[in-house]
Amino acid sequence: MLDDTxxxxxxxSTAQATLPPYLSALNPEQQSAVxxxxxxxxxxxxxxxxxxxxxxxxxxxxxxxxxxxxxxxxAVTFTNKAANEMKERVEKLLHHGDEDTPPTASxxxxxxxxxxxxxxLRRHAELIGFSQDFTILxxxxxxxxxxxxxxxxxxxxxxxxxxxxxxVIQSWKDKGLTPEKLDAAHSEDGTGGLAYRLYPIYxxxxxxxNAMDFGDLLLHCLSLFTEHQHILNEYTHRxxxxxxxxxxxxxIAQYLWLRLLSIGHKNICCVGDDDQxxxxxxxxxxxxxxxxxxxxxxxxxxRLERNYRSTPHILAAASGLIAHNKGRMGKTLWTDESxxxxxxxxSIWDDGEEARFVGEEIEAFQRDGISxxxxxxxxxxxxxxxSFEERFITLGVPYRVIGGxxxxxxxxxxxxxxxLRVIAQPNDDLAFERIVNTPKRGIGKATxxxxxxxxxANNTSLYKAIEMMLxxxxxKGKSATTLQQLxxxxxxxxxxxxxxxxxxxxxNVLDESGYRAMWEQDKSxxxxxxxxxxxxxxxxxxxxxxxxxxxxxxxxxxxxAGTEASTEMVNIMSLHAAKGLEFDVAFxxxxxxxxxxxxxxxxxxxxxxxEEERRLAxxxxxxxxxxxxxxxxxxxxxxxxxQSSIPSRFLGELPEDHIEMLDGGPAGGRAKGPxxxxxxxxxIFSNAVSATAADDDAPAFKKGQRVFHQKFGYGIVxxxxxxxxTIAFKHAGKKKVMxxxxxxx
DNA sequence: CGTTTTTGCCTTTTT
DNA sequence: GGCAAAAACG
Numbered sequence: 001m002l003d004d005t006x007x008x009x010x011x012x013s014t015a016q017a018t019l020p021p022y023l024s025a026l027n028p029e030q031q032s033a034v035x036x037x038x039x040x041x042x043x044x045x046x047x048x049x050x051x052x053x054x055x056x057x058x059x060x061x062x063x064x065x066x067x068x069x070x071x072x073x074x075a076v077t078f079t080n081k082a083a084n085e086m087k088e089r090v091e092k093l094l095h096h097g098d099e100d101t102p103p104t105a106s107x108x109x110x111x112x113x114x115x116x117x118x119x120x121l122r123r124h125a126e127l128i129g130f131s132q133d134f135t136i137l138x139x140x141x142x143x144x145x146x147x148x149x150x151x152x153x154x155x156x157x158x159x160x161x162x163x164x165x166x167x168v169i170q171s172w173k174d175k176g177l178t179p180e181k182l183d184a185a186h187s188e189d190g191t192g193g194l195a196y197r198l199y200p201i202y203x204x205x206x207x208x209x210n211a212m213d214f215g216d217l218l219l220h221c222l223s224l225f226t227e228h229q230h231i232l233n234e235y236t237h238r239x240x241x242x243x244x245x246x247x248x249x250x251x252i253a254q255y256l257w258l259r260l261l262s263i264g265h266k267n268i269c270c271v272g273d274d275d276q277x278x279x280x281x282x283x284x285x286x287x288x289x290x291x292x293x294x295x296x297x298x299x300x301x302x303r304l305e306r307n308y309r310s311t312p313h314i315l316a317a318a319s320g321l322i323a324h325n326k327g328r329m330g331k332t333l334w335t336d337e338s339x340x341x342x343x344x345x346x347s348i349w350d351d352g353e354e355a356r357f358v359g360e361e362i363e364a365f366q367r368d369g370i371s372x373x374x375x376x377x378x379x380x381x382x383x384x385x386x387s388f389e390e391r392f393i394t395l396g397v398p399y400r401v402i403g404g405x406x407x408x409x410x411x412x413x414x415x416x417x418x419x420l421r422v423i424a425q426p427n428d429d430l431a432f433e434r435i436v437n438t439p440k441r442g443i444g445k446a447t448x449x450x451x452x453x454x455x456x457a458n459n460t461s462l463y464k465a466i467e468m469m470l471x472x473x474x475x476k477g478k479s480a481t482t483l484q485q486l487x488x489x490x491x492x493x494x495x496x497x498x499x500x501x502x503x504x505x506x507x508n509v510l511d512e513s514g515y516r517a518m519w520e521q522d523k524s525x526x527x528x529x530x531x532x533x534x535x536x537x538x539x540x541x542x543x544x545x546x547x548x549x550x551x552x553x554x555x556x557x558x559x560x561a562g563t564e565a566s567t568e569m570v571n572i573m574s575l576h577a578a579k580g581l582e583f584d585v586a587f588x589x590x591x592x593x594x595x596x597x598x599x600x601x602x603x604x605x606x607x608x609x610x611e612e613e614r615r616l617a618x619x620x621x622x623x624x625x626x627x628x629x630x631x632x633x634x635x636x637x638x639x640x641x642x643q644s645s646i647p648s649r650f651l652g653e654l655p656e657d658h659i660e661m662l663d664g665g666p667a668g669g670r671a672k673g674p675x676x677x678x679x680x681x682x683x684i685f686s687n688a689v690s691a692t693a694a695d696d697d698a699p700a701f702k703k704g705q706r707v708f709h710q711k712f713g714y715g716i717v718x719x720x721x722x723x724x725x726t727i728a729f730k731h732a733g734k735k736k737v738m739x740x741x742x743x744x745x
Numbered sequence: 746c747g748t749t750t751t752t753g754c755c756t757t758t759t760t
Numbered sequence: 761g762g763c764a765a766a767a768a769c770g
Binding site: 078079080112113114115117136138139161213214215217249278279281282380381382383403440442443444445446447555556557574575576577595598600601616638639 | 746747754755756757758759760
């Protein structure tokens with residue numbers, strides 16, 4: 001409670017003179033972003049400039065000014081975490097006043113794109129051919145469904161794995177393309193037209209299953225809005241004000257969704273940072289933010305450039321780096337802070353040494369009184385975490401890896417949830433198939449195939465098919481009795497679900513199905529952990545009144561809330577997972593060509609990909625509040641193979657005045673200044689270009705040639721893909737190796 | 746039908 | 761090196 005309160009309720013005329021406290025605490029740019037309530041607004045909010053603060057204050061402002069009721073505000077985010085945080089902060093702002101009955105934010109449509117999409121669709125499901133209790137499929141279900149379709153369609157084309165086909169379909173959904181909207185050109189889909197062929201079948205199957213995948217939660221909304229304009233009308237009138245977080249991450253479907261909803265009043269406020277767009281690979285379009293002005297010519301553009309997070313050197317390093325990107329909206333972060341430390345760069349021999357270095361630094365920072373929670377090791381790729389984990393274990397430094405597999409993705413949790421799904425929705429074939437033989441009941445491939453055939457012939461679910469076949473006597477013997485029993489149990493549980501609280505129901509189900517017993521008898525080292533997870537699941541169930549409520553939660557929220565350990569721990573995570581977070585100390589590791597920037601991204605996406613990698617580097621640097629330490633290793637072991645790489649070009653792009661080289665290790669010319677890197681990097685690139693043209697010094701191998709490898713011995717070349725050779729070794733078998741390690745024999 | 750062996754994959758990830 | 765899915769085997 002700062003200043004002696006302004007007790008006047010904010011009546012528009014008097015409010016002009018003295019700003020309410022929630023506004024006077026903001027800087028001028030933030031204030032104008034909050035106050036520009038009507039009409040389209042784009043807030044370009046650089047890292048650490050108080051983006052969430054602006055969003056939440058804006059919502060509170062709209063409510064307190066009486067511009068709209070909470071129920072007339074739509075605020076969308078990408079993650080549940082962001083949504084929850086916003087909810088909390090808005091509530092806090094509203095309660096700050098001292099009215100007897102402070103306004104509340106409850107009723108605000110504040111959530112992720114997907115949860116709000118689901119909410120809308122549940123209300124109008126019948127209009128688009130679903131019933132309101134449709135199920136939401138996760139990635140795993142999607143793949144399994146697609147696999148089923150592939151085998152039904154007698155496609156034995158093994159060339160395109162279901163995962164790849166799914167990703168092609170998903171990318172269409174991200175673009176707002178239903179099967180009907182695809183044209184022949186889309187059969188050039190990189191899968192020989194297979195994805196193009198399967199997409200309509202997949203969508204059809206989803207409809208029969210009364211199920212939607214994540215993409216559908218937006219895609220079906222779009223169809224609903226365009227095919228039933230009175231519904232769209234209803235929502236455009238309902239939502240008087242729209243706010244969007246992380247606008248740079250929206251895909252085309254989300255973009256269309258927002259445009260439709262803001263069609264009349266255009267009171268849309270998008271907050272984002274084009275320099276932090278790092279999700280292009282999953283459909284995000286930086287273009288959305290870049291063309292905002294075109295979409296809304298009357299738009300107000302507000303830049304938040306004052307950074308409250310990092311020291312000047314860190315900001316300058318980040319700014320210098322991102323300046324190498326073209327096609328930016330342009331922003332320059334600044335701060336009032338005094339100088340602080342330079343960004344440090346450490347050259348290292350291999351990943352083991354990198355881990356040792358980071359470990360030592362962490363211990364030193366800890367001695368200086370910095371909490372482990374305030375330190376983070378950021379990596380580009382998942383496999384980099386291992387060497388750090390190993391090192392931290394030997395040092396006894398507690399750590400947490402953020403973004404591993406989440407609770408609801410654990411096998412045992414998914415199995416248990418599948419039981420609940422079948423109880424709630426007998427026709428949920430995917431869930432049913434998952435557990436029909438788990439634990440083992442002797443229902444094998446053959447039986448399931450028979451069930452599928454009947455289900456398909458009668459255009460019904462597996463569950464119904466079984467009922468039919470039991471009645472007609474089509475099923476006989478062991479499988480008949482087993483299935484009869486299983487269905488009986490499900491009927492029993494379904495009755496129980498009417499009366500028993502969820503945890504008790506789940507407890508019964510786990511016992512009576514034999515699922516828990518299955519893990520109790522399992523001797524593998526993971527079994528106790530799995531049982532613990534089941535207990536945790538039952539605990540979590542206590543928070544939900546009905547099965548349906550819980551399933552909605554599982555479908556839309558993948559992370560478990562409140563599993564924060566109380567002990568201090570170093571954070572290890574990917575650069576992607578770090579977005580939105582901040583730490584006193586950030587270690588940016590593995591800055592090597594090929595790893596970061598990632599070779600694969602550059603191969604697939606060229607300059608666009610490189611720029612996205614650079615934005616990722618920018619995100620990384622701007623996570624650091626006090627210390628930013630970048631390391632790169634000359635050698636790294638990846639999947640059992642040693643690979644040496646040159647320093648990342650990004651190191652050379654950091655402005656010299658703001659960095660220092662840590663010369664720790666043995667000299668020998670390894671620890672070089674960035675100028676040297678820059679030259680080396682350029683040389684290598686120009687060499688690389690000419691080398692591909694005139695491929696002279698590399699000994700060319702031929703198919704069928706006899707060769708020798710240091711480790712694997714003698715073998716015959718079978719496949720040649722550039723410098724990757726697949727060789728059948730006499731003793732070691734078939735292996736894929738680099739041509740460099742091979743000699744003609 | 747269920748178990749064991751082999752193969753093949755391996756960037757980033759939320760919903 | 762490690763894990764999951766497919767394939768081969770009993």
